[in-house]
Each structure stands twice: as C-alpha cells, then as structure tokens.
Amino acid sequence: MDVESSESAAYPGSGNMQIPIDLFGSKEHHGLPRGTLAFADDSGNIVYKVNRHNSSPKDKKFLLDASGNVIFSIHRNQKGSWKCYNGESNVEAEMVLRVQRTVKKLNRVELQVFYCGERSNGGEACDLIMRGSPCMRSCGIYKDTEIVAQTSLMYKLHQIYASRGKFRITIFPGTTDHAVIVALFVIFLNGRK
Template sequence: MSMNSSALVSQVNLQIPIDLIISKGNLGLTRGDISIMDANGNLVFKVSTRFSSSNSTRVLLDALKNPLISIYSNQGGWQGFRGESREWKDLIFRVERTLHSRLRTELEAFLVGENLGELRSDFRLKGSPFQRSCTIYKGNSIAAQANPMYRLGKVLVARHKFRLTIYPGFDHAVIVALLVIFFDGGN
C-alpha cells in the first residue's frame, strides 16, 4: 500500500534498512505530538494529536504537513484511514490488542485487502511501551524495530527519544502509524 504523499515512502524499495528518530514531547510540540526525523535531522513525519470530548485522533503527516493516515481508537482497537477520512472506502488497517500486561504488550494489525471488506492479519507488534522497545513482524520476518538509543550499553538520550529501524520492502507511513498505536494508543 503506497502513500505517495511522502518522499520517504518512495524509497520503500531500497535494499538497506533506514533509521528514524522518534521524539515525543519536545519543545515546540503540543501535548501528544510526535516528530519523526531521519538520521540527518530532517523532518520526515509528524504526528498531530487532536483531542475531543469522546477521544483523541492522531494524524500522521508528511514533512509538508499533508495528512497521510488518521488513527481512531474504538472499543479496544484502532483503525487507520487514508488522509483525514473516516469513510470505509479509505480504511487502510485495523489493529487489536492481543496481550497487555505491565511488562509486555502485543498487537495484531489487519490490512485491508483488495476486496474492501477483506481483512487479513499482516503485522504483529510485540514489546514494552514503557521500555520503548517494539518489534514489528510480518509473518516470521522483522519489518521494523524500535529501541531506546544506546551507545556502549548506556542510554544516550531521555525516554522521549528513541530509534526506529525499518527494514526494506515495507511502507514507512504504515509502519510509523502502527508504532504510534503501540506506544501512544491511549486505550
């Protein structure tokens, strides 16, 4: 599934992993917002949080602030839609929590198939939001990993910053949206 609005997504076919730096709660960001930078410090994505009386909506934006994916929580799960839509024709994925304990969380993501109503399990997310660690699997392969930033066994930066490595062949916008749900789901 291609999100043509982002220059980074066009690089999905590169044969090397890419590292992105996720920053939560930096100065200049409103509560709930997240910035995603490349290794050179260039903004790649931003997550904007919009609060309402009933819940919050997270919108993944590209570097030019174009909405790519809107994430809505609903009854213990989440749904991701193209742009700022909430129409079924724009549904990209649905996510369900399969395990939630103090130390471990697991989610399962279902991408919408070619037939609009067909959902198939595509990704499993496993890890610890508190420790800022998550592995995203597609089948038996690792699609992406998020970890605190370490150097020689020592943490380099505070908990509000961590690294996301995305392996070749995966849509970066979808992976980032899934990671946002894992770490910031709000359920």
Template sequence: MASSSIVEIPANQQIPIDLTMTKRIPGVTRGKLRVTDAHGNLVYQLDGRSALSSPYKYKKILVDSFGNPQISIVQNKDGGAWQGFRGDSCEKKDLIFRLERTVHSRTRTELEVLLVGQNWGDTPAMFKAQGSPFHRSCTVYKGDSIVAQTSAMYKLGKSIVGRHKFRVTIYPGNDHALVVAVLVIFFGGS
C-alpha cells in the same frame, strides 16, 4: 598506482532505514511526536486532535514533512480497536488497517494489525507488534519476517537521551508511514 576504491550501492539495492522518533520537544505541546531521518530532517509529524463529535475517541493524523496527511489514526469511543485511514479521511473506503491489543500488561504488549483489502493466498495480510512500551522496545513482524525494530538510544550501557527519544529501523520493502502509525499506537497513542 594506488587505485581509489569507491563503494557504490546499486540503485535496486534496498537497505534498512533508521529513523528517530521524538515524543516531547521543548517548546512544543506535550505528546507531539516527530520522526526524523539520520540527518535530523523531519520525515513525519503527528497532529493530534480530539474527535469528540464523531464515533471515535481520538483522531491523530500522521503528516509528512510537507504537512500532507498520510494516515489518520482513530480509536473507537469504547477505547477498544484502532483504525488507520488514508489521508485525513475516516470513510470506510479509505480504511487501511484495523488494530487490536491482544496482550497488554505492565511489561509486555502485543498488537495484531489486519491490513484491509489485502490477502496472502487464503489468509488476510497481518502484522504483529510485540515488545515493551516502557522500555521503548518493539518488533513489528509480517509473518516470520521482521518489518521494523525500535531501540532506546544507548551508549556503553547508559541511556544517552531520555525516554522521549528512540530509534526505529525499518527494513526494505515496507511502508514507512504504516510502520510509524503502528508504532504510534503501540507506544500509547503518543
């Protein structure tokens, strides 16, 4: 008697998650960013707002599929460092991370992300993002471990979609909203 073999993934087994980031959508304002899962379901969306009446140049809010604010992404008026806050807040007590570009050239960009209030022993918790925004390639690291990687969508060496759409793989044990916020900044504030 032939037995049916069903592969079950244990509940405690964590696997990488692929999300698709789409920068421009027909019928939606330019610069709007949507993040969807493998089935096309909305996971996050970027709500861009100008913050001219505050000490920040820009304020963008990453919201979940229900419209709940997850992370407010702001850039200082001097065009320098970026910061991420919990929800729709810009108060110091809600600060999650500070981010600065350490390398910014036509072919390569590097970011350092300092997580506020978290330490690994004697050193502050830090992420690094390295890659090329033009090629939609970025790898996010925590120490020597890869947190997430992006890739353009190719089929047999040819791009199957325009530069406005790319895939991000987020590895287990990482905060998805935080990774998406870092990628938003990496790819030019979208």
C-alpha cells in the same frame, strides 16, 4: 567510469544491496511545538509528525508528512482496537488497516494488524504482529517469521539510564510503506491503555 559502476567495482553486488532505514522519534525537535511527536531521518530532517487537531476527539490522531499534509488518521476504538484511514477520512472504504490488541500485560503488549482493501490477505489470519513493551519504546513488527521493523531507546556509551523521550525505528528493506510503520508505532505507544 561513472560513479555507479565504480561503486559496483569496489563493492561487488552493492548495486542491488538495500540497507535498513532509521527514523528517530522524539517530542523535542527544533521548529515544532514542544510535545509534538516527530520522526526525523539521520540528517535531522523531520519526515513525519503526529498531531491531534484541536477540534478532534482525544482518541483520534493524525500522521502528517513533513509539509503538514495528513497521511493517515488513527482512530482508537473500544477494547483495544484501532482503525487507520487514508487522509482525514473515517469512511470504511478509506480504511487502510485495523489493529487489535491480543495481549496486555504490565510490560508486554501484542497487537495484530489486518490490512484492508487491496492489501488484505482475504483471510482471518493477521498480516503483521507487533510485540514489545510500550513503556520502554521497544517493539518488533513481524510478517510471519520475518522482522519488518523494530524500535529501541537511544542509548549512549557510559549511560546507565536511557531516556524514554528519544527512540529509533529501524525499518528493514523490502517490507512495507514507511508511513504505515510509523502509524503502527504510534498505535503501539497507545497500546498499553
């Protein structure tokens, strides 16, 4: 009896079951310069990093994979809007998504996400909505009424105050590309500005 069939026998239906994925964000990871925002899996392996190349403007960030390859470039525009492009591009044909801030309050921000290109719904309605508090590193990403991902600070037992330096992103199964969710969270952190 192979492992897969024995697991299915022990846990009926477990062959098709998908579980949420957690990524842990912090600016303190071994092997990275201090202050570099990185996201690790549950084993502590770096999956994504956020950088700003020295030659690039302050309003431009890059989402890198573990090898240092640029996945997305994130450009902050005026009046609470962002554009995300494939790789280091800034050509409209390479735009993956655009984000517009719709609510900006002291402790609450709401962003609307519009996919571009093939993934676009073709209408004026947004594809995803992000709501939460950037200063508390907590938000939910929703598609219609379904939750796609959520973030929260890392609390420990008997801890009164949670450091804002470490947080978790939980990505629910069957939703969207993990790199897109991480890029959206990077935008969300800058959404209060």
